[in-house]
Amino acid sequence: MVHAPMYNHHSMILTLLNVKGVNSAFKRRKILLYLKQKNPDLVFLQETHLEKEDSLFLQRDWVGKVLYRAGSFSQRGVAILIRKNFNVKILKQQSDEYTFMNIYAPTADLPGFFVEVSNEITQFGNSYVVLYGDFNNVRNPKVDKTYTWGITRPSQAQKAIDTLEEELDLVDVWRFFHPSDKEFTFxxxxxxxxxxxxxxxxxxxxxxxxxxTTIGTILVSDHAPVRFTLRLGRLSKLRPTRWRFNSSRLKDEQSWNAFKAVIGGRLIQHCSYLKKKSVQHVHELEVDIKKMEKMHSTQSDHSTLLELNKLKAKYNLYYRRKLNIHYSELNTNIMNKGREQGDFLHREQSSSIPNQLYQGCCYKCCIRHILSKSL
Structure with missing residues (x-):
């Protein structure tokens, strides 16, 4: 991963390519010469098959810096080549500029890999994200594959990619600009x-x-290069990526408990605020009604009476809503008693509901009478 501010005020050309191994000196020279002719600023390679100490083999006269990460197996490994004289500063702490991440995803259906990728990117704060590489997943078989026999539903890894894209507010840039085109990289x-x-x-x-953004031709590897160009001069006019909560954090018990504590505290605080605001509103209504009654008693005009009735209607509406909420809560408590609710209703009907209510009385009326008594 590279986290970097950009000082170049022109175009930035990015190229990614799965090289499927560059252990062979001949293949390595061929691929690096091919990339040099394309004149990219940043090159992202996957499946280099190199050990960490062999990353110097990727150094060339046009390459200013090589960032390399060896995989746990010989068939993996990713590298970033930075063109010489390309003005970029690499940071290891949070910044508000760019976060680049080069990945080679497992061929197996392992959604946890993309959860880890999302967590890694989230740690770098509110930056512009460029996530690239060989995902080993077909996003939409109808347009991203020529042979779709046997495909019934998305894999778990595909669902994890969709979640990552949503949580980090990302978009597949090539598909965005080519919504119906059929071009392939492998x-x-x-x-x-x-x-x-x-x-x-x-x-x-x-x-x-x-x-x-373009897809090249399958020539020097079994993958085609993907080219992506940004115009950096207009970056200052943009706002950084909006923050999105990483829901995968909730799987950790400690994070979940902390989340509940914070949200619970906020809810209590907000409910307390609403209650105080409601009490204040009622008090203001009472004061206004008192003033209007005094005014009406001295003037006795029709407009004052209308205004007084409006204020009283607002006052009554407030308490009607409060009572409806109370009725609803009591009704729920009674219904949740299971078998006991039948005994409770029967007992209340026998002892407290007037006889005239039994004739044609609906169940709702009985409940309301009982609740009224409970108040």
Whole structure:
């Protein structure tokens, strides 16, 4: 992951490519020469198959810096190549600029991987997010794959990607600008099918400065490069990405208890505020009614009487609502008693409801009479 402010006020060209191994010196030279001709500012590679100490093999005359992360297995590993003289400062703490993350997702259906990705990005605060790499997932088989036999429902990993996209307010930038186009980034020889599994997911606030996004040709690897261009000069006019709560935090018991404590405190505080406001409103109504009654007693005009009646109607409406809430709460308590409610109603009907209510009396009337008595 790279967290960096940008000082370049022109276009920033990003290119991602799954290289499927660059252990071979010939293949490594071919791929790096190909990338040099495309003149990108930042290059994101997946499946490098290199050990950490071998990352120096990616250094070239046009590469100013190499950021490398070896995978736990030989078939993994990701790298970021930063073009020489490209003015970028790499930070390891929170900032309000860019957060870049290069990923190579598991081929297995492991949704937890994307939950970890979301948690990692969230730690870097309210920055512009550019998440990219080989997701090993087809987002929409109808337009992102040529062979869809046997596909019935989204995988758990796909659902996790959708959740990540929603929580971080991201968008698949290529699909956004090509809503119905069919272009692909990978060809599977065993399945004899093309698919689009390499993505740039970016903050929605970056869409307005996106100049271009294209999918290249499958030439130097079994994946096609994806190219994405941003116009940085207009960045200052944008607002940072809006904050969204990371719901995966609630799975942790300690975080959940802290969340309940904070929300509970806020609710109590808000309810207390509403109660004080309500009491104040009633007091003001009483004062206004008193003034209006005094005015009407001295003037006795029709307009004053109308205004007085309006104030009294508001006053009565307040208490009518309070009583309805009270009735509802008592009604719920009675109904929740299960079998006891029948005995309770029978006892109350026999002892307290006037005989004239039994003739044609509806159940609701009985309940209301009992509740009125309970008050």
């Amino acid at each position: 060809y599977s020889h065993p399945h004899i099918s093309y698919s689009r599994i390499d993505y740039f997911l970016i903050s929605k606030s970056l869409l307005s400065i996106t100049e271009q």
